[in-house]
Every structure is written in C-alpha cells, then in structure tokens.
Amino acid sequence: MTEKDFVPSAYTHQKTTGKVGYRSPSNIALVKYWGKKENQIPANPSISFTLDACATTTFVTYDKLSKTSPDFSFDLFFEGQPKPDFRPKIETFFKRIEQYLPFLKEYHFKIETSNSFPHSSGIASSASGMSALALCLMQLEKELNPNMSGEFLTKKASFLARLGSGSACRSLEGDLVQWGVHENTKESSDLYGVKYPHEVHTVFKKYQDTILLVDKGEKQVSSTIGHDLMHGHPFAEQRFSQAHDNLSKLKKVFKEGDLDTFIKIVESEALTLHAMMMTSHPYFILMKPNTLEIINRIWAFRERSKTHVSFTLDAGANVHVLYPENEKEEVLQFIVDELIAFCQNQQYICDQIGFGARFLPQES
Ligand code: DP6
Numbered sequence: 001m002t003e004k005d006f007v008p009s010a011y012t013h014q015k016t017t018g019k020v021g022y023r024s025p026s027n028i029a030l031v032k033y034w035g036k037k038e039n040q041i042p043a044n045p046s047i048s049f050t051l052d053a054c055a056t057t058t059f060v061t062y063d064k065l066s067k068t069s070p071d072f073s074f075d076l077f078f079e080g081q082p083k084p085d086f087r088p089k090i091e092t093f094f095k096r097i098e099q100y101l102p103f104l105k106e107y108h109f110k111i112e113t114s115n116s117f118p119h120s121s122g123i124a125s126s127a128s129g130m131s132a133l134a135l136c137l138m139q140l141e142k143e144l145n146p147n148m149s150g151e152f153l154t155k156k157a158s159f160l161a162r163l164g165s166g167s168a169c170r171s172l173e174g175d176l177v178q179w180g181v182h183e184n185t186k187e188s189s190d191l192y193g194v195k196y197p198h199e200v201h202t203v204f205k206k207y208q209d210t211i212l213l214v215d216k217g218e219k220q221v222s223s224t225i226g227h228d229l230m231h232g233h234p235f236a237e238q239r240f241s242q243a244h245d246n247l248s249k250l251k252k253v254f255k256e257g258d259l260d261t262f263i264k265i266v267e268s269e270a271l272t273l274h275a276m277m278m279t280s281h282p283y284f285i286l287m288k289p290n291t292l293e294i295i296n297r298i299w300a301f302r303e304r305s306k307t308h309v310s311f312t313l314d315a316g317a318n319v320h321v322l323y324p325e326n327e328k329e330e331v332l333q334f335i336v337d338e339l340i341a342f343c344q345n346q347q348y349i350c351d352q353i354g355f356g357a358r359f360l361p362q363e364s
Helices: 084-097 126-144 150-164 166-170 223-228 236-256 259-278 289-305 325-342
Strands: 017-031 046-064 073-078 107-115 176-179 193-195 208-212 310-313 319-323 348-352
Touching (some): 017 126, 017 236, 046 166, 084 126, 107 126, 126 150, 150 166, 166 176, 208 325, 259 310, 289 325
Antiparallel strands (some): 046 107, 046 176, 208 348
C-alpha cells in the first residue's frame, strides 16, 4: 500500500455529533527504532512487544461545525484537567494527518485522555496516546464510511499513529508488531506496523515486563532530537544494517524459543541505542547510576539462578525487566529483594505482553 491508499474518497454518510473511545497500550521495542527520514519513515525496521497494563484511554466527542473552521478546533483534557502543554503536539499531529482525514476542520473535538501509569513516571505516553487518538478518529471515519473493513481501520489507524509518533504505529495490535520494511517479511511496511506474521514459540506468550522506574524526571533529550542526531552520525549505517540482521536472527529465535540468543539480541539492542546517544554530536547519557546497578545485578542473578531474565531500555533511565512467565515467581522475588531499592520511591510496574487496543463502546 502507498500513502495514496489512505486518502479517502467521498464519504457516504453524515454524522453531526457523537462520542468514540479507545484504550490503547504502550509497547516496548526489542529491535529499536532510532533514526528516521522525512515524514516519519524509519531508518530501520523495528519490532516490539505490545504491553498490557500500561495504556492510554481516550474519548473523543465530536460536534459538526456550522462551517469549516480555518484552524483545528479542539479542547484537550488530561486526567480531567485542561492540558495546554499537549496542544502543540496535537496541532502538529492534526496538520500531518489532515490530508488523510479531510473532515478534521469540519468538527469541534473534545479530547479526554488518561493514562493507567502514573503521570511523569518517565514512561513514554506518546505510543499509547497517539494510537488511542488515531483509533478514535478512525472510528469517526468509519461512521462516515460504514463499509470500511476492520482490517483497513486498524491499518490506517497505525498509519496515522505513526505520523503522530513513530513507535505508536506498533501499539494497535499484539502481541508482537513489526514496523519497517524487512526482506524476510513481505507484508512489512515503513508506513504502518504489522502483526508479526511468522511462527512464535509458546515461551514468548505471556512474556513478562516489569518496568523499574529509575528516574521519573523530564527527559533531557526528546526522542525527536535523538532521532535527528542519527543524521550524519558516524555509526549510523552500521547501526541500521545491524537492526536488519537482528530482525533476521530473531525469526529463528522466535520460532525455536531460543531464549539465550533472544537475550543477547535484546540486550545488545538496548545498549546499542544508548551507545548511539553517547556517540552522537552533541552526545548525551540517559542512563543513571542506578540503571547500571540494576543491569549488573540482572547479569549476576541470571548467572547464579540460570533463569532467563534480561533487560531492555527505552530512551531514558528506566529498565524493562523481561522474563518468561514460567520464571515469574523467582524473578519477581529477585526484583523485590534486590532491584526496587534502585527505583525512585521504590516504584515499579508489573506488565506483560498484550494484545493491542480495545474499542470502548459508547451509549448513543
Ligand atoms: C527509543 O516513537 O518516541 O523508544 O517518532 O519522534 O515520536 P517519534 O519517536 P518515538 O521513538 C521511540 C524510540 C525508542 C525505540 C522504539 O520504541 O523503537
């Protein structure tokens, strides 16, 4: 599919007012997206586990305006309160998607959104937030064009979510989603995420992710700036080709349930992401001393317990501790005994692999 396939033809129905809602989860990348081209096209393919507990719930109430507005007309509430800081991000998002949703200036929107995870936990809410909003807008488009298939709705919502925040296009479905063209996956696309179409061993079902909140402060460097620093980065080309290789290797790993190789790839991806930040100009470090302490303790525990606990990192100091469900009891005990002391206010979130966004039916 190309961008043109997402430009709608004339709508068959009209809708003056209504309300739609979605709950959409966050996701954690195993092969990282870091570096992009124009129009939110990723520099390399990535793959993620969709999460379950960490999610954004968004309701959009829409009212048709008497005439098309020159600007986007919307009110924004985060956890019940007006949220002016979020407005520019939504404005930019609306501008980017307007050509694909030509009705945007014909309505006033009331956007009400909330997160299941604590505010300013350092957990990126852009993936869950942008995917939830894209789905709400697609639900309205479906009301204007009821013939639209569910499959197309999800694909276009992923396409739109990507224009809001790249990683958001991987949050709509579960449990593994790939985004970006890769030679082994013929259905893969730079424009939207696809459910991982290859065989996945049962050991990866219900995979656990305990998120250790090491530093809840504002990020010193936004992802957008970080991605930008991959332009002209001395190791960019090697990094992009490494991501392709890692995705190729993961195909066999997922099929065979080879946890040892899984761990090597996933931890190397996390450290490479941070290595890219440390070797860009300007360079920066998002890990904190406690991030390193946790990583070292995970390695020591894995060695002595012979479990398959591993870690990955986002663009921040928090640590995602990954492990198979059948090792949950032992690993959780280790986390409580040894790791939460390194979290801010001992905070952590127990999550696991999830199955994507959920429509929230409204009474009409
Ligand atoms: C490190 O999706 O937040 O989490 O497209 O600029 O919104 P934008 O970036 P974003 O980048 C996420 C980067 C990452 C890795 C990943 O999720 O693949």
